[in-house]
Amino acid sequence: xxxxxVGGTGDIGEGMALRLSTAHEVVVxxxxxxxxxxxxxxxxxxxxxxxxxxxxxxxGNQAAVDAADIIVLALPFKHVAATLGSLRGFEDKIVITPxxxxxxxxxxxxxxxxxxxxxxxxxxxxxxxxxxCAAFNNIAAKKWKILDEVLDYSVAVCCDDEGVKRxxxxxxxxxxxxxxxxxxxxxxxxxxxxxxxxxxxxxRLNKMRDAGxxxx
Amino acid sequence: xxxxxVGGTGDIGEGMALRLSTAHEVVVxxxxxxxxxxxxxxxxxxxxxxxxxxxxxxxGNQAAVDAADIIVLALPFKHVAATLGSLRGFEDKIVITPxxxxxxxxxxxxxxxxxxxxxxxxxxxxxxxxxxCAAFNNIAAKKWKILDEVLDYSVAVCCDDEGVKRxxxxxxxxxxxxxxxxxxxxxxxxxxxxxxxxxxxxxRLNKMRDAGxxxx
Numbered sequence: 001x002x003x004x005x006v007g008g009t010g011d012i013g014e015g016m017a018l019r020l021s022t023a024h025e026v027v028v029x030x031x032x033x034x035x036x037x038x039x040x041x042x043x044x045x046x047x048x049x050x051x052x053x054x055x056x057x058x059x060g061n062q063a064a065v066d067a068a069d070i071i072v073l074a075l076p077f078k079h080v081a082a083t084l085g086s087l088r089g090f091e092d093k094i095v096i097t098p099x100x101x102x103x104x105x106x107x108x109x110x111x112x113x114x115x116x117x118x119x120x121x122x123x124x125x126x127x128x129x130x131x132x133c134a135a136f137n138n139i140a141a142k143k144w145k146i147l148d149e150v151l152d153y154s155v156a157v158c159c160d161d162e163g164v165k166r167x168x169x170x171x172x173x174x175x176x177x178x179x180x181x182x183x184x185x186x187x188x189x190x191x192x193x194x195x196x197x198x199x200x201x202x203x204r205l206n207k208m209r210d211a212g213x214x215x216x
Numbered sequence: 217x218x219x220x221x222v223g224g225t226g227d228i229g230e231g232m233a234l235r236l237s238t239a240h241e242v243v244v245x246x247x248x249x250x251x252x253x254x255x256x257x258x259x260x261x262x263x264x265x266x267x268x269x270x271x272x273x274x275x276g277n278q279a280a281v282d283a284a285d286i287i288v289l290a291l292p293f294k295h296v297a298a299t300l301g302s303l304r305g306f307e308d309k310i311v312i313t314p315x316x317x318x319x320x321x322x323x324x325x326x327x328x329x330x331x332x333x334x335x336x337x338x339x340x341x342x343x344x345x346x347x348x349c350a351a352f353n354n355i356a357a358k359k360w361k362i363l364d365e366v367l368d369y370s371v372a373v374c375c376d377d378e379g380v381k382r383x384x385x386x387x388x389x390x391x392x393x394x395x396x397x398x399x400x401x402x403x404x405x406x407x408x409x410x411x412x413x414x415x416x417x418x419x420r421l422n423k424m425r426d427a428g429x430x431x432x
Contacts, residue, residue: 107400182421184323191414198407205398214430
């Protein structure tokens, strides 16, 4: 299974590349391919320094889409529309969105687009044959990149295709101590996305650094 | 501290009465006072049968408001507006809302009123001098009533008054193994309320009975 990461040089993207590339072929995309190449070199050094084998390739975002079966959109919400508008070739592929539309006043709050969630907006921008799946929404960006951090969280997964959902849940369960939870169809993703600003508030107000969530 | 429970004979109300009345004076309100009296008698039997002392009084909803310093609205969302419209005397009191506006299609989803959350709608229906606090939103109703169930969850608390918030967080921390988390101002309550339909989906789809949440 080849996984492409669009926006793969950001915090979450780089962390996912680190944690996924020891078990999967990972193609890291960036607006500037050189940044993706540099990021992959850095990741390889970390992983080989630990005696781990990995498969990483740094390319432009379009090449990451073209090369992959599963594409992770590791983008801030505000860049999603422009980035998706500049890419093509998503037909028959799986797109994972960990994207959360969040704004901040006195506190962080959920600010979804008119479609109701980032996930539904993304679905609307992609071809009919693309299967969109929300996952990894509630994991703090910083936790991804530190390999010594055990990721012991629940990961709510929303998708309209049960087979794809199961495939993504298996991908989730292969990372650290993450536990995938079926959270329903893609239309239910708004409730998953809105947990993230809640966690940002909880983290800030209770001195819980990079708070995460467990369903028990 | 005297706690009044409006709607105190429902699942959550009765469970809260059971769990709070060993440490606080609890006044259980119901539309029909006799139902509240019967519910209190049943609670007393359970508690005294375990050798626990308790303070329980069954009355009508209005008498529960009148007698209490802190009032819990243990009501389904659909009954909140009519019930609050029929009651008065909330001036200078603390109102706790565990209320979640939820609807169901193929899945459970968050269906807030135009105010943005049940908490903000409730605030709008009460006098200026009432302090509204969202708490206990994400605990499954059935868990409350079974005293042998350890409630080992996080409880997000939202309130605009820091002193009242602290008081409610102390109340939360006194129940079983609940851990209160400051989740910001009342305007942030929508993100807390919307965790509940997410938990209902997670519980149903992953065979996790009465799923709850922990922030870690």
